Amino acid sequence: MIWIETMVNGVLYGGLYGLLGVGLALIVGVMRVVNLSHGEFIVLSAFVGVSLAHVMPGVHPLILLAPVAVIAFALGFGLQAVLVNRVVTRPDPFASILLTFGVAVVMRNLMVEIFGADPRNLPAGRLAHASTTIAGLSVGVLPILILIMSVALFTLLQLVIMRTRFGRIVRATADNRDVVRLMGVNPGRVYNVVMGLALALASVAGMLLAIRSSFTPYSGVERLLISFEVVVLGGLGTFWGAMVGGIALGVAELVGLKFDPNAGPLYAHLLFLVVVLMRPNGLFGARP
């Protein structure tokens, strides 16, 4: 029974991991860039959330998701416009990862200097530990909320990309950044918005993670690795693949923690390595 509960919780948290990764998947899919500072922005969003919560003590963290997401969007837009756009057109595939890695190192160490290395978390009151019984299984309320939010955001993202004019422009730019200029589209501006969107999504995931567990300025590494594993497991080019990848990782991690409490993300990482060994193109997708 407890195993089934663990697996169910794993699925629910998996939605969170999917959300962590889908922003990265978006960036990779549209501009072929792997943003190695993705994790640091997730952590930064959590710090911003903590600071806002401090300043507005009566407000529940879940309400703070919106302003934090807006701030994250602006940061992503700025990162792309000022830095990443300059290397996106270069033929060297490593230029962007080396650049964003530099950004990550700067951010990580600045956060240590500014916020300190002590673990923080986002207090959510009773919500963080409340649980309810569904079909005889005890499941946390927060995980259910997380899953609902993740599915909602995924669906929204899918709708935007597949059914709106903006989404069409994004897909066209991803297909061919030169031809799309012939239609009056400035690829750089598209990238700015996409990066902003990706980080906004990641910030939601970051905040939810901060409610569930504590974080430090060094947590970005773990967030990045999970995000990346989600992208690769899910296979490129599919958002729902990222969701499934996230769920697989979530289940692996929680099940692993049940019989090996100090393992941290070890079993999620192991699952990733095993899948990569057997199916380098991910569970669903196009080649990385």
Place this chain on the structure above:
Amino acid sequence: MTKVSRLVLALAGVAAAAGPWWLGDGPMRFLSELFLMLAMAQTWNLLAGYAGLVSMGQQVFVGLGAYSPFVTSIALNLAPFWVLPVAPLVCAAVAAVVALFLFRLREAYFAIGTWVFSEVVSLTISKIERLGGERGMGLPTAKLIDPRWLEPLTFWLSTATAAGAIVGTYALLRSRVGLGLMTVRDNDLAAASIGVDVWRCRFVAFVLAAAGCGLAGAVSFAATLYAAPSLAFDPNWVVVMMFVVLIGGIGTLEGPIVGVIIYFTLRELVTVVFNLSAGWYLVGLGLAAIGVMLFEPAGVWPLLRKRLGGDWLSVRRQPPATQPIGGTAGDSAAG
């Protein structure tokens, strides 16, 4: 290599050998650290600058290089310095195995895949109580070392490791595998089409880089007589390796030397002169790396090279002399 270069090298060799007698403990320790960093940077440069493999998990070999002599030293009851060769062997073996599945990933995916692997090893070792778990392990066999020789031994070993890394990389690049590597770096599709075994070249580079990194890690931790997962597998190892190479000049043998000098200058400036906490020099390092990537991706060395004139450690080859095959002048034998 010119006569002047040879002379300079010989003098440097003598100075290094005599180091413990004219350098104090402090400067020796500093130089040891510098040489070990240089060795590690050369291995990262071999991978990224020549084999086209960007590894962000190279710290796994530093860590494995740290732990393997400790374990062997305790098991055989020998002073750690005797069992240092275990480090490059273990790392080469691990690299050979892990390459089989990491090489299925390309570019950025390989980079992060190596990082995931490093985290897996780190987490696994943290769980092994016999290796000290999260807190790490000391070295009971440390009592077998005469403490007066600890610094000098470390110094000589560090110098030898750095020299070995440079000489080894140079030799590799001048060999057939090396020529293959450089074609792979420039255009792996074209390289494959002329019969270069891309996979094998990269594999050799990856294994050798792991061995070199492992040896440097071994010397580094043998000197401190203590190893813990958070230190041994700290991603900051690869951060520094990477930035040293990027800033100094990727894809050249002189680049990491320049990079290491810049790195230590920056570090001492920030921590000693400006008296700021250590994190700030990493911020500076990151900003310098960003600047290099944006404006001068080839790094500092190519700029210096123009000023100083001439290559010091160039691995470029002369093309074969062309002879007209009874055709008109201007026909090249290479076609």
Place this chain on the structure above:
Amino acid sequence: MTLLEVDALDAFYGDFQALFDLTINVDAGETVALIGANGAGKTTFLKCLVGLIETKRGEIRFAGEPIGREPAERISRLGLSLVPEGRLLFASLSVEENLTMGALNRRPGSWTLPRVYDLFPVLRERRRQMPNALSGGQQHMVAIGRALMSNPRLLLCDEISLGLAPLVIDQIYASFARIRAEGASIVLVEQDVKRATSAADRVYCLLKGRVTLQGPARGLARDQLSRAYFGA
């Protein structure tokens, strides 16, 4: 009235010079053919016109306005439309979505989605399909339709007969009559000299980045063309 004036245009790929001192004109309502062998510079020329290649020497004037230093995004609003070599459709977009992308920059005019479907009825049946489900000729139709959706004054067609069966090429060339009738001028880049000269009013021939011949399409002798095409 002269719609397009190109004056002493030089173009470079890095250090390699691809175009030398090109002077080419297109009058409103004309169809001009640009012929030449592979590598002669025809595609390079078109890319310069639409702003995908930066040109630093020489002038390009469209409807009197200088466009030689403008970025591609801005030029597309002025009424120049390119059907690129190799079609280059958006692979993640359906046929209809590809066509609507072309309308992002639409100028006032008569080409609308229904009109494009009238021109190429087979596309109407396949409007929701992805480009890779279409035949080569149909993909060309989508590419042309996409370019038409912006209601261009000048339509630039790069090697639209490449790789297609003669019957299909006939179909496509037949559509030019409609396109011309609606008021667009056309620049046709072709390797197929016969097609080009029969569809065009005037011809320019390029060889190694230079104009080697120009004149009315039907007035040129075969050996003249041959020399200009291949070089003496």
